[in-house]
Amino acid sequence: MTIDLRSDTLTRPTAEMRRAMAEAQVGDDVFGEDPTVNALQERVAELFGKEAALFTPTGSLANVLGVASLVEPGQEVLCEASAHIARAELGAHGALTGLTMRTWRHPRGQVDLAAIQEMYAPDMGPFFVRTTAVSVENTHNFAGGAVLPLADLQALRAWADSVGCGVHLDGARLWNAHVATGVPLAAYGACADVVSVCLSKGLGAPVGSLVIGSADAIATARVRRKRMGGGMRQVGILAAAGMHALDHHVERLAEDHAHARLLAEACGLEPATVDTNIVVVPRSDAGGFVASAREEDVLVSQVGPHAVRLVTHLDVSKADAEAAAAVLARL
Numbered sequence: 001m002t003i004d005l006r007s008d009t010l011t012r013p014t015a016e017m018r019r020a021m022a023e024a025q026v027g028d029d030v031f032g033e034d035p036t037v038n039a040l041q042e043r044v045a046e047l048f049g050k051e052a053a054l055f056t057p058t059g060s061l062a063n064v065l066g067v068a069s070l071v072e073p074g075q076e077v078l079c080e081a082s083a084h085i086a087r088a089e090l091g092a093h094g095a096l097t098g099l100t101m102r103t104w105r106h107p108r109g110q111v112d113l114a115a116i117q118e119m120y121a122p123d124m125g126p127f128f129v130r131t132t133a134v135s136v137e138n139t140h141n142f143a144g145g146a147v148l149p150l151a152d153l154q155a156l157r158a159w160a161d162s163v164g165c166g167v168h169l170d171g172a173r174l175w176n177a178h179v180a181t182g183v184p185l186a187a188y189g190a191c192a193d194v195v196s197v198c199l200s201k202g203l204g205a206p207v208g209s210l211v212i213g214s215a216d217a218i219a220t221a222r223v224r225r226k227r228m229g230g231g232m233r234q235v236g237i238l239a240a241a242g243m244h245a246l247d248h249h250v251e252r253l254a255e256d257h258a259h260a261r262l263l264a265e266a267c268g269l270e271p272a273t274v275d276t277n278i279v280v281v282p283r284s285d286a287g288g289f290v291a292s293a294r295e296e297d298v299l300v301s302q303v304g305p306h307a308v309r310l311v312t313h314l315d316v317s318k319a320d321a322e323a324a325a326a327v328l329a330r331l
């Protein structure tokens with residue numbers, strides 16, 4: 001049987017999740033009348049200590065709407081150089097919002113407050129692009145699922161408040177950070193004006209993300225979502241999968257983290273360097289390694305000429321992780 005470690009987006013809904021979806025109460029969500037969507041939005045807003053949340057089909061759209069709530073066309077957002085918003089959203093923020101980006105670089109995707117302070121450009125009238133937001137990613141995908149320490153986020157928040165700059169948190173895998181550290185979701189929420197989270201990664205839902213923030217920001221995001229063609233109708237069927245995931249698939253992320261450490265050890269890495277469910281393995285022959293693993297029914301992805309990525313998730317059991325570890329150790 002193939003063990004697929006390419007991404008945590010590959011999970012298929014469980015039988016219980018499918019049942020919850022089939023039984024969902026639904027209505028027209030463009031009219032604001034889908035009770036399951038409304039319940040999910042209220043639940044997630046409350047978890048993060050915010051006024052409102054909006055269900056979106058993807059994390060990319062949640063990020064576009066979230067960043068656009070802080071940055072107007074012609075203004076800039078600062079982010080880490082390998083942030084998903086900079087590298088993997090196909091230029092959506094420039095193309096759709098009309099903003100520019102400048103980046104700082106950190107090998108583990110961390111907040112570099114000194115670099116941010118140096119880059120930050122206040123309003124200088126007709127001279128320089130004005131910075132109106134900083135975006136951070138927790139956990140950081142391309143930095144191998146690295147967690148951003150709460151203290152660093154709090155320091156960013158305090159500085160941003162002092163200069164009047166917004167903070168966006170790409171929390172596609174914030175659930176993993178929460179489970180790995182025990183930091184309450186509301187504590188992360190307090191560090192950002194707007195947060196995006198995904199249900200379709202570690203939580204195992206087939207579709208769905210949310211953008212979370214003030215009532216005003218979310219009301220505007222709702223208009224923009226519709227403008228971009230993202231107004232959905234009886235989408236409670238999908239929100240029900242998210243509700244089920246929140247009930248049953250959050251605490252179990254600890255298992256994925258343990259499996260990731262097992263795989264890291266098999267690949268000769270120090271397990272303690274793996275914060276959550278993603279392992280980046282440096283390999284001079286990354287392409288060859290991916291092909292050899294595939295021959296042994298273990299799917300991993302190449303994320304650079306010299307880097308291979310392994311991701312654990314709901315569909316990788318302990319036995320799968322052990323079997324994959326044996327193959328990878330041999331290779």
Ligand SMILES: Cc1ncc(COP(=O)(O)O)c(C=O)c1O
Pocket residue numbers: 057058059060061063084085137139140141170172173198200209
């Ligand atoms: C950190 C991060 N943010 C945002 C996204 C975008 O999510 P989606 O694929 O649902 O657009 C991803 C997807 O992998 C991600 O890893």
